[in-house]
Amino acid sequence: MLREARFRDDKEFSGCSIFGMMNVRGERFNGEPVITAIANMKERSNGLGGGFAAYGIYPQYAELYCFHMMYDHQGAKEETEEFFRSRFEVEGAEVIPIRECEGVDDPPLLWRYFLRPRENLVCSEEDTDDFVVQAVMHVNVKIEGAFVFSSGKNMGVFKGVGFPEDIGRFFRLEEYEGYTWVAHGRFPTNTQGWWGGAHPFNILDWSVVHNGEISSYGINRRYLEMFGYICTLHTDTEVIAYGVDLLLRRHGLSIRDMARIFAAPLWTEIDRMPPREREVHTALRQTYGSLLLNGPFSVIISNRHQMIGLTDRIRLRPLVAGRNGDFMYISSEEAPIHLVDDTLRETWIPQGGEPIVAELRKAAEEPEEAGAQVITIPATDRA
């Protein structure tokens, strides 16, 4: 079936909903509270997309890349599996368990694979990640009817067309336990609602959920193509996921510098900065001007160790953060945070362009991370 014919483009204006919840000690909990939270913001979505990213859900396969796959037809599945076998040791392959759920219709074939890159094909750890990115691009671009939902370790993305709480029930998320959960309710305004276009968008460990619209999508996409990232999912948010992978993993920039690129301060502000800071900002804008995200956005970017909240520089989309003991929250609205954590009293609204970073106190699977900075919030964030 032609993708264009699947779902009608719905051009109405509202906001999506985003919600993220992390236990900074790496203790795992099931998907129930996140489903409750995202359902509380139902007004912000319209049933044309919902999804979740969960970290820590496959501890028994923590060393393997887990590919969550969507197939339009059996042929796509066969072709993809053949491709996987040529590049990876396939340690596990199974249908993603689902249940019939009202409001979730015509799902594609949904499979997951636990993969180990063939040793004779890659040399180093870095190469392995690039090797996996290339595999994702190959499937998305070359295999008709096959799309990779997620490709990280010990994590997975569950998404589809429907309200997010229905998608959560459909994928039986109460049966999974993770230490970071990120959720999205979609209200598509400029692009169609289809299974691959639901959020989160993922590459390796990186997942992105997004409320807003990236009017610089064209420029961002062409820039990312130069580095081998091919956008195939017909939704602007895809460029953020690849941009994050490029800046943080491949170019080794800090989260703060990534925020300075995505949500760069206005030139008038840069002009007022002390000389050293001005130089840094100027250099970043000159080098990475094509990754400036223009237009209104609030996003939650997550990986195995971090959950990052960021809005555009003049905060045209809402974002609120909360903290209670070991739990960190980032949300479009405040009420759902209180709904799932009624004893919470500490919430704040970040400045536009200032990232909120929640970090695992001790990465459960990588002990050398012990003692890493917990949460870094600039004083100016606390309004």
Add this chain to the structure above:
Amino acid sequence: MRIDVDHHAGLPGVFVRVDGKVKINARHMHYRELNNMVKAAASEGVEEIVLENVYGQRYIGSGIRRPVRIVVHGVPGNDLGAFMDGPRITVDRNAQDGVGNTMNSGLIVVHGRAGDIVAMGMRGGKIFIRDGVGYRAAIHMKEYRKFRPILVIGGDTQDFLGEYMAGGLVIVLGLKGKGRRKVKFNARHIGTGMHGGTIFLRGEVEDHQLGKEAAAVPATEEDKDFIRPFVEEYAGYFGANAAEIMGSDFLKVYARSHRPFGGLYAY
């Protein structure tokens, strides 16, 4: 690890009458149901409506044209008191975006913080926020003859305060923590596009923090006499020391012109 989300704390939608008051358990109610119940109670002429377990229901108090008292326990959703004409709303936690959107008359008192676009297009009545507010507070607030909206913010404000402001009065006290000292505001683009109304800031801003269309001067004693009753009202709700607050210096931000864009589209 297990996290229990209590889905069954009390029956939703239960409507209890006690001494001329109505109590509603809002848990799991959609805002339409909830607001229909609130409107029905208000039109009966009850004096006070208490809403318990409010988590994000939108438009509470919206469009009601009676001086009913509405007590919100919880976090009300966006557009609290939108278009309302008379009710007095209090909130015991934080509020979200759009508090008092195009409100006509009445009172909103928030014992916490509010989100973005507080008092957007507000036309009359009063809003008191104990702590800070997000972006674009008082955007396009307006006034006409005896209708003069008043917004008092106890804490800090983020960028674009008073954007396209056309009338009314905003007072920002900058009270923070225990010291309650005067603050240096961080907000940028204050009064961008402003063409009416007045903003008083208890604290300092640099010139570049003001929008092109706004100007700031130190407030005179006469100005302070004018805002004193509203600061005292704030202190009455939240237990602050009005005399101490009024002992500080205030800045008065006003519009440079009543028609800043007059030449923009006219030939």
